[in-house]
Amino acid sequence: MSFMSATMGSAPGEESSGRGILLGMRCETTADPATMWDLASSFLLAHPVPNNVLVTNIAARRDGAVSDPAPATYAVVLDEAGRVVGAAMRTPPRAIVVSPMPAGAVPPLVEALARACPDARGVGGPATEAEAFATAWSARTGGGVVVERRERMYRLDAVAVPAPPGGRLRLAEGADRDLLVAWYREFEVEVGLPRSDDAPAEIEWRTADGRIFVWDDGGAVSFASATRPEGGVVRIGPVYTPPDRRGRGYASAMVAAMSQRALDAGAACCMLYTDLANPTSNRIYMHVGYRPIGDVTAYGFTSAGGTTAG
Incomplete structure (x- = not known):
């Protein structure tokens, strides 16, 4: 199954800011976990702890161990060289999950997912990326966002x-x-x-x-x-x-x-x-033996009328 693509970049003559859309960034989406795995697994497994929720969920659906009541949406953000720099998924009825990614990857990801799953109920992920996504989603959809949970990620080696x-x-x-x-x-x-x-x-x-x-x-x-x-x-x-x-x-x-x-x-x-x-x-x-390695935040989305999305 092929990806659907949404591209966002600077207009001719414009320079991208460090917090803005990076030149040539594009986001591609698919409903097929095997396709997502083939494209994104190397990126995700380069940092398997912060990406573990994405890795385990994609793998379980690829292997048929889990099915969803409605088609899932998987997304990758690629830079101008075609390298994966960010990933996300939404498995109904759960919220969107995002990976670590550069700031400029967030706007095209939000644009693509606002089109692919406008009824998403929220987003969760590394604190910086989740906040950036929630803020951009609110600006894109006109809805509100509320913090639902703040969590800490721990790792154990012994x-x-x-x-x-x-x-x-x-x-x-x-x-x-x-x-x-x-x-x-x-x-x-x-x-x-x-x-x-x-x-x-x-x-x-x-x-x-x-x-x-x-x-x-x-x-x-x-x-x-x-x-x-x-x-x-x-x-x-x-x-x-x-x-x-x-x-x-x-x-x-x-x-x-x-x-x-x-x-x-x-x-x-x-x-x-x-x-x-x-x-x-x-x-x-x-x-x-667990040691903190980062914080994650879960946001809920509300519609423009104030009701919970999804």
Whole structure:
């Protein structure tokens, strides 16, 4: 499947500013994950940690492990030499996700996605790029933007084993399904995520694929998910412990054990995101070896009339 192209550049005789549209920048979009992978994977895998959400989602859809209720939109921004300098995706009903990119790549990306998916509900990505995209989207569409979440990205190369609580790590089983769905619904509310209609199905396939773990102490007391390794990186999350089980070290032990398991299986590193509004999660993951490497922001879009887009 070919890309659809939208080109933006300086008019003849004009010079591009450092924050403006770079000469010859163009954005191309496609609905085909295999096409996106072929063009963008080298760019994305050059920095596999900050690009992990894009990498894992494109790969899963390329392999048929995940399907969407409506066609996805993938986008790449290329410079005048045809080199990929930025990437993005929108998988309905989720928000747009953007990669790190130069400032001049943002305007053509916004223009292309405003045409391809005008009903997008928001954008998330590295703090600088997400803010630039949200600002440009608002100017392009006339709608508003609001910060929904601020998160910190962490990387782990070696595990610092915490003091063990009672219990053990185990893979989730089919019998855990209803509890995991209920916990995921609680997680959505707690961190302010929109309700995901496909959460039950996603939990089922992730469980079948060996991607969901629980900490078991006389029964499941905490759960977390892990991605398949892509580019040598395993991403852990979400991580959730119900309120009445917190403060006992379950999440720390679970994430440490999952991280060690991933490293033992050949991953170069692990990563996760934490809510900046939750100092506890930021602290406990640093205690098991995670180190902050950057911040990400999620913005919601509102229509010109003030209602939430998407």
